[in-house]
Amino acid sequence: xxxxxxxxxxxxxxxxxxxxxxxxxxxxxxxxxxxxxxxxxxxxxxxxxxxxxxxxxxxxxxxxxxxxxxxxxxxxxxxxxxxxxxxxxxxxxxxxxxxxxxxxxxxxxxxxxxxxxxxxxxxxxxxxxxxxxxxxxxxxxxxxxxxxxxxxxxxxxxxxxxxxxxxxxxxxxxxxxxxxxxxxxxxxxxxxxxxxxxxxxxxxxxxxxxxxxxxxxxxxxxxxxxxxxxxxxxxxxxxxxxxxxxxxxxxxxxxxxxxxxxxxxxxxxxxxxxxxxxxxx
Numbered sequence: 001x002x003x004x005x006x007x008x009x010x011x012x013x014x015x016x017x018x019x020x021x022x023x024x025x026x027x028x029x030x031x032x033x034x035x036x037x038x039x040x041x042x043x044x045x046x047x048x049x050x051x052x053x054x055x056x057x058x059x060x061x062x063x064x065x066x067x068x069x070x071x072x073x074x075x076x077x078x079x080x081x082x083x084x085x086x087x088x089x090x091x092x093x094x095x096x097x098x099x100x101x102x103x104x105x106x107x108x109x110x111x112x113x114x115x116x117x118x119x120x121x122x123x124x125x126x127x128x129x130x131x132x133x134x135x136x137x138x139x140x141x142x143x144x145x146x147x148x149x150x151x152x153x154x155x156x157x158x159x160x161x162x163x164x165x166x167x168x169x170x171x172x173x174x175x176x177x178x179x180x181x182x183x184x185x186x187x188x189x190x191x192x193x194x195x196x197x198x199x200x201x202x203x204x205x206x207x208x209x210x211x212x213x214x215x216x217x218x219x220x221x222x223x224x225x226x227x228x229x230x231x232x233x234x235x236x237x238x239x240x241x242x243x244x245x246x247x248x249x250x251x252x253x254x255x256x257x258x259x260x261x262x263x264x265x266x267x268x269x270x271x272x273x274x275x276x277x278x279x280x281x
Contacts, residue, residue, distance in 0.1 A: 002076035005084050013134035015042025016165075018080070019126060022048040023065035027141060027170040027178035029078040034167045035139045036079035045133050046075045048085040053096070053121030065180060084133065091128060100124040103150055109245050110259065111146045111270070114235055122147060123154050130162055138162050143169040143177050145257045145272045149242050169271070171197065177271045184267040188230060193264045195225030195232050196271040203239070203258045207275055211252045214275065215239045218258055225262075235261040235268070239275075253279045 005011055016035035020028055028046075035044045048071050055061035072083050100120050103112065107119035130138065140148050152164045170178045175197035176190065185193060203218035218237050225232035237260045239248045248256050259272035 002072060002080050003082050004072050005082055006086055007090060008084070008086065008132040011045065011082065011084060011133060012043055013136075014045040014082075015039035015135065016137045016139060017045045017047065017129070017133045017135040018139050019047045019049075019129055020071075021050045021064065021180070022071050022085075023067050023180035023183075024048075024071045024074045025178050025180065027143070029074055030170045031139045031141055031167050032075060032078035032080050034165065035137070038137050038139065038165060042136070043081045044079060045082045045084055045135065046071075046080045047129050047133065048083060049091060049125065049129070051091075051121060051125040052088065053092075053100070053124055054118050055121075056115055056118065059115070060181075065183065084129075086132075091125065097124060101127050101154065106153065106245050107146075107150055109146075110236055110238065110240070111261065114261065119147070119150055123150060126151055127154065127158075127160075130160055135162055137165050139165045139167055141169060142166050142274065143179070143271065145240075145242065145259055145274075146245055149245055169273075175201070177269075179269065181267055181269065185264065189264045189267065192225065192228045192230050192232050193262075193267075193269055195221060195228065196260050196262060196269055199225075199237060199260055200258055200271060200273045204273055204275065207277070211239050211248050211256065211277060212250055214256075214258060218260065222260060222262065230265055233263045235263070237261075242274075253277050 016039040018031045018035050050064050075083050101123035103119035112119050155164050199218040199221035202221050203214040206213040206217040222234050222237045240257045241248050242257050256275045257272050261270045
């Protein structure tokens with residue numbers, strides 16, 4: 001039986017941890033299964049905490065879905081031993097922390113440009129939860145590519161004794177990446193939102209022609225989606241170097257992330273795929 005824990009003093013060190021904001025779905029379950037495989041017989045901890053530090057003043061903190069009973073059930077079915085669901089006063093006992101982790105320039109681009117301060121808040125809570133759960137490994141999804149890159153950078157730069165493990169994005173049958181915010185979409189909005197995964201597929205299909213062709217193919221799909229009903233309002237569509245989250249140079253070789261962010265109705269969605277470019281012959 002999976003144990004529900006609210007206080008850090010009751011937590012044993014985790015062999016692997018999966019950090020979530022709740023409203024768990026199959027994408028989270030895949031992370032928990034990856035953590036279970038990584039941990040072997042060791043304890044797998046899932047954290048459920050809606051972190052106020054990473055929400056902007058006009059974002060959806062108040063309406064973000066909170067489904068703890070269902071989350072515990074899903075976590076148990078996926079193989080978790082513990083669900084750590086602290087209150088805000090447990091994570092931030094002195095109120096809003098005066099000392100925070102800075103994401104630096106890498107956290108000011110793309111998602112960080114649209115959501116100022118978001119990555120500082122995210123890294124601050126991830127650092128605190130790593131201290132509280134004391135894991136050997138932490139599993140994060142590739143869907144949040146910039147988040148993953150920043151957590152890896154933090155663990156390296158600040159010498160966190162933890163392995164950061166990436167798990168693939170999980171998609172519905174229609175291609176839409178699973179997200180807790182998908183439940184906000186009306187049926188018509190969901191149909192429009194499929195442009196994000198179509199753009200990524202178009203970019204991947206153009207990969208043999210090089211980085212510039214990938215970016216052009218993806219942007220062509222997103223430009224067309226602006227005329228959909230309801231429209232897809234593009235934030236960015238870019239081919240990115242995951243080392244520093246800048247746009248790739250024309251002759252880029254090695255790993256890259258094709259990433260897209262857009263709003264459909266009042267819901268903001270992100271998606272990406274990893275790509276690899278070989279050296280020119």
